[in-house]
Amino acid sequence: MRSGMASLLALPWAKSLSAAAAPATAPHLNLSRGARGLPQDDEIVLGVSAAFSGPSRGLGTELYRGAMAYFNQVNENGGVNGRRIVMKLLDDGYQPDPCVANTIELIQDESVFLLFNYVGTPTVTRALPVLKKFRDQQVYLFFPFTGAEPQREPPYGEFAFNLRASYRQETAGLVDNFVALGRRRVAVFYQNDAYGRSGWAGVREALARHGETIAGEATYMRGTQFGASMRGQVEILQARAPDAVICIGAYQACAAFARDAEDLGLHIPVANVSFVGSENLLALMREGRADADSHTRFLVNSQVVPSYEDTSLPAVREYHELMERYNPPLPSSEDVDRIAEGEPYEPFAQSFVSLEGFVNAKLITEIIRRMGDDPQRSGIEDAVFAVRNYDLGVGERVRFGPDRRQGLQQVYYTVPEGDRFVPLDDWEARFGLP
Amino acid sequence: MTRSRRHGREALLVRKLFRKTRFGFFALFAAVVLSISILSITSVSRELRDEYIINSESIAKNIADSSVDILLNRNLATLQSLIDQFVQIQSIRYIYITSDTGEFLAHTFIPGIPEEILASDHTATEPVDRSLPGLGDFIEVGSPILSGVAGTVHVGMDLELLGLKTQRAVGQQIYLLCIILVTGVLASIWLVNLASRPLAALLEFVVRLARERDEDRVAHDDLLVRDDEIGDMARLMQHVADGRAREGGVRTGKGR
Structure with missing residues (x-):
């Protein structure tokens, strides 16, 4: 697939990129009109700060594409309990300070339901104190693309849930x-x-x-x-x-x-x-x-995920099918022209990173589904802890609990x-x- | 010799008297500028260095105080994140944290820890000058974590930057002093000229008095009406000349 960074945000981090999981016919719905506030009647917004520009942009991009493949299918089938799942994307370029600013923006201005698919240790490590600062709002970070310890241990471990091994x-x-x-x-x-x-x-x-x-x-x-x-x-x-x-x-x-x-x-x-x-x-x-x-x-x-060649695993088969069906394009933005030059990126048909994004999306969808018709942030933790022996289709069952905030262990x-x-x-x- | 050329020559003779004065002024100003510059360089350099050390000590202590819980929790990623934030301060070039056994737990060196640092005393906290090949010259200070039982924080401050700061501060002072020097010299030349002009005129007046005959004598009202010492001397000379002229007249009359 040939696609330029034309559709990928690479503006300064403060500049938001609105993209969303949406029906395949309009996969890049701009969320600026309806993404604010806690769950709307028709959608749940996940806040993402990741590297969509710079030398590590491939990571943020592939993780996004994998998640999009799954969310597209969910939304095409009516969403979760009638709500579409959409992502509010902000670019941090894999730099800590922009990630902190993005996190504050996602919590304060965008009031996202939860934070999802962050990329990197230096970024996440600095964003964790923000979650502690806003602890009364019960904003959790789900499945960051990092195996570092800070989001697994005190004093910030209680604000994050990890899926991958450390x-x-x-x-x-x-x-x-x-x-x-x-x-x-x-x-x-x-x-x-x-x-x-x-x-x-x-x-x-x-x-x-x-x-x-x-x-x-x-x-x-x-x-x-x-x-x-x-x-x-x-x-x-x-x-x-x-x-x-x-x-x-x-x-x-x-x-x-x-x-x-x-x-x-x-x-x-x-x-x-x-x-x-x-x-x-x-x-x-x-x-x-x-x-x-x-x-x-x-x-x-x-x-931290099985090989995408191993189609004996149900999740891998599903991943292949949905990546092929939706072939998620690169994130887009209204300012596409400003970032098009100099940063071409050619995504992969399959990759370990997009597979991780895919299984992250699959599990977060399941957690939101378990929260029922009226999902509230206050119910997030209980919904996660209820995942005790869930078969994600990767050959290892997922288990969470108050003392276990990492779902998978396999390397x-x-x-x-x-x-x-x-x-x-x-x-x-x-x-x-x- | 024309009248104007004579006047110029006499003025020149008078200005010679002030040449030493002008040189004296210049030498004095230059000595002042030089001594103040030397004093400034040494004092600014010393003060900036002291300030550098105080700053780095406080930063090292700050990191040491912040590191205790992080170290006890074995959270080295957070520890690295902490020192990464401090190293963004312009004058700080490196930070490293050693354990009580001397193991390097976190540092900011790229591409690796210099041999000199590896070989140094990891418990030292006194300021020390370091010259690291390929990196530059630094002042390094240390601060113990939990009285040293949890390790030591070391902060390296850029001496090159300190030198630049010193140069800038001293340069500004010398620039100001040079302006004062040039202004002072120009002012002294102007003042000397101002003082020498009536003296030259007086000299010319005296010369004419000595040379001129009565019928050639011209009025020197501008000198004779002055109410300063030049005017006094002119009137005195005029008086002496008039007296001599009268005596000459009497003597001539008697001879007839």
């Missing part, structure tokens, strides 16, 4: 597998912010359980592009002679690091966590390279095969020591 679980899984292969010297390449630190802490904790410490570490600045050189970072890690590197970053920088690591002879497994945006990373690394397969042979990515591991990431079945065969 970075702690992802990094622990990666470390355990590397250590099992004898690769005990694990280094970390990370984005030097709350997200990177969260993953770094996960690696450190997991290594400590094996009696090891981080073998070496290198950092990069948030927003670094694929064109940047990572020679300095690669050389820092090379000097520590690691057996494997775990990257905690976004796709542009992590692709640049993996490229330079390969080019500079650091031939060891390079792992990424789910936030990286696997398809975006792979597309960057393969672009224009005749040796793309060998160039990406050391990559291994952890995921999956994937490796590149051509232009896709496929499940990794045999660690020893792929990454065993010679």
